[in-house]
Amino acid sequence: MALKSSFLGLQAFLLLVIMFMLPSLLFSKPNGKSFDLQHLEGCHKGQKVKGVNQVKQYLERFGYLHYNNDPAHANANDDVFDDLLESAVKEYQLNHQLKPTGSLNSMTVKQMMKPRCGVPDTTRMSSGTVSHFTFFPGTPTPKWPADKRSLTYTFRSGAEVIDLQTLRPLISRAFAKWAAVTQFTFAEAQAGAQSDISIGFYRRAHGDGASFDGPGPVGRILAHAFRPTIGLFHYDADENWSTNPTTTEIDLESIAVHEIGHLLGLGHSSIPEAIMFGSIEPGQRKRGPLQPADVQGIRTLYDLPLPI
Numbered sequence: 342m343a344l345k346s347s348f349l350g351l352q353a354f355l356l357l358v359i360m361f362m363l364p365s366l367l368f369s370k371p372n373g374k375s376f377d378l379q380h381l382e383g384c385h386k387g388q389k390v391k392g393v394n395q396v397k398q399y400l401e402r403f404g405y406l407h408y409n410n411d412p413a414h415a416n417a418n419d420d421v422f423d424d425l426l427e428s429a430v431k432e433y434q435l436n437h438q439l440k441p442t443g444s445l446n447s448m449t450v451k452q453m454m455k456p457r458c459g460v461p462d463t464t465r466m467s468s469g470t471v472s473h474f475t476f477f478p479g480t481p482t483p484k485w486p487a488d489k490r491s492l493t494y495t496f497r498s499g500a501e502v503i504d505l506q507t508l509r510p511l512i513s514r515a516f517a518k519w520a521a522v523t524q525f526t527f528a529e530a531q532a533g534a535q536s537d538i539s540i541g542f543y544r545r546a547h548g549d550g551a552s553f554d555g556p557g558p559v560g561r562i563l564a565h566a567f568r569p570t571i572g573l574f575h576y577d578a579d580e581n582w583s584t585n586p587t588t589t590e591i592d593l594e595s596i597a598v599h600e601i602g603h604l605l606g607l608g609h610s611s612i613p614e615a616i617m618f619g620s621i622e623p624g625q626r627k628r629g630p631l632q633p634a635d636v637q638g639i640r641t642l643y644d645l646p647l648p649i
C-alpha cells in the first residue's frame with residue numbers, strides 16, 4: 342500500500358515536471374522565434390531592424406506578401422524593410438481601416454498582435470477600392486451549388502476540449518444567424534450519416550494543411566474554416582475556450598458565427614464591427630446580429646435581393 346502510493350507520488354511528480362517542461366520545449370517559440378512586435382513600432386521602409394523578418398512571415402501567412410522563396414527577392418528571409426514589405430503593410434492597413442502609411446505605426450503593430458482567424462485575408466489594394474465584404478478567390482467564386490441549400494453538420498474532434506452538450510446549442514444559434522438572411526437551413530446529421538460540414542477541436546498540424554500554432558504566440562490563430570464546399574470548421578484546441586469568456590478566454594459562439602461565414606463563402610471584411618472582421622479580442626463577444634457588411638456580402642454571393 343505504502344509502496345503503491347509512493348509510486349503514484351513519483352508518477353504525479355514526473356507528470357508535473359513534464360507538464361512544466363513541455364511548453365518551453367515545444368510551444369513557446371514556434372519556428373524558433375516568439376512573435377513580439379512591440380519593439381518594431383515606428384519601423385519603416387529602408388530600415389533594417391531585428392524582427393522585421395517576423396512581420397514578413399506574418400504578412401506572408403495571411404496573404405499579403407508573396408516572396409514564395411523566390412531567390413529574386415533577396416530580402417525574403419532577412420530583416421530589411423523593403424518595397425514589397427511596405428506595400429504589403431499598406432494593404433494590411435487598408436484591410437483593417439488603418440491609415441495606409443506603409444510603416445509599422447502603433448495601431449498597426451497593435452492590430453497584428455491580436456488573436457485572429459487563420460483564414461488568409463483577401464487582398465484588394467490592386468483594385469484600388471476597399472469593399473466591406475469579400476469572397477474566397479477563385480473562378481467561379483467558391484459557393485454552395487444552387488441545389489444545395491439544406492446543409493448538415495457533424496461534430497468530430499481530434500482533441501477533447503468542450504463537451505457536445507455545451508457545443509450543440511451555441512453552434513445551432515450561430516447557424517441560425519446565417520439561416521435568417523439566406524435560403525440555407527442547417528441541421529445536425531443523423532449519427533453515422535454523411536454530412537456537409539464537420540466541426541471540431543484540433544491542435545497543431547492536424548491533416549488539413551493548415552496547422553494551428555498552440556496557445557501562443559502573440560498574433561496567434563484561434564480557428565479556421567475552409568471555402569465551399571470543403572465544409573471543415575476547426576477550433577484551435579490550445580486556446581482557452583469559454584461560453585462566458587473572461588479577459589483571458591475566447592468566446593466559442595462568436596468564433597462560430599464568424600467561421601460559418603467562411604463555410605458559406607465569405608472572406609474577411611475590413612469593417613471592424615462586422616462578424617467577418619478577421620480578429621477578435623479575448624473576452625470579446627461578437628455573436629451577432631450580423632452587420633450590414635455581412636448581410637450584404639452573403640446575399641450578394643447567393644444572388645439574393647438587397648436590402649432585405
Ligand SMILES: *[C@@H]1O[C@H](CO)[C@@H](O)[C@H](O)[C@H]1NC(C)=O
Pocket residue numbers: 556557579580581589590
Ligand atoms: C489561458 O488562461 C490562463 C489563466 O487565465 C492564462 O494565464 C493564459 O495566458 C491563457 N492562455 C491563452 C492562450 O490565452
Ligand SMILES: [Zn+2]
Pocket residue numbers: 458459460599600603609617618619
Ligand atoms: Zn476568418
Ligand SMILES: [Zn+2]
Pocket residue numbers: 543547549551565573575
Ligand atoms: Zn483544420
